[in-house]
Amino acid sequence: NAGVTQTPKFQVLKTGQSMTLQCAQDMNHNSMYWYRQDPGMGLRLIYYSASEGTTDKGEVPNGYNVSRLNKREFSLRLESAAPSQTSVYFCASSKIAGSTDTQYFGPGTRLTVL
């Protein structure tokens, strides 16, 4: 099992450009999450999908959109990137739908917006 995978690993964008971060899990998990990690601010939840077909806003959703493409895949889209979105982005998944459970993280995507 690869666990949780993310692509790309690194990305540099110019202000105003758009891009999609991809996340996939092969553990048959029901819930998936997107976080951003900034120095001194921990992990902040952007969006989550408690189960296939549902998505909800987290703590910092502004400037982002998500798609739960199927049970395995959960993508994060930046429509018009801004320097404030420079961060490390982590995707995570957990087995039990809509309930507390261990979250397994992907390796992260380091995004720089110039």
Added chain:
Amino acid sequence: GENVEQHPSTLSVQEGDSAVIKCTYSDSASNYFPWYKQELGKRPQLIIDIRSNVGEKKDQRIAVTLNKTAKHFSLHITETQPEDSAVYFCAASPGSGNTGKLIFGQGTTLQVKP
């Protein structure tokens, strides 16, 4: 919404000493409290968790205690080793909605000096 505060932000101990990291949360309905360890350049990984119906949980050199009345929980690492050096994050799962989402603290950088 839920808010999680974590202290200290940095902690330096001698090898063999104990380390304690404390977190407070605001939502009295929160019912799940995991701790994650993140080594430099790596993804966060769960090291221990506790649910609101338990006051203490141990796993070898690691223990977590929960005080629901005071709304705080702590991570205790005994007999620290250099490989314990990492960033540690606490988190809380808000009780309302039962979505499984986590709100993280800001992180504690633990340095264990040989």
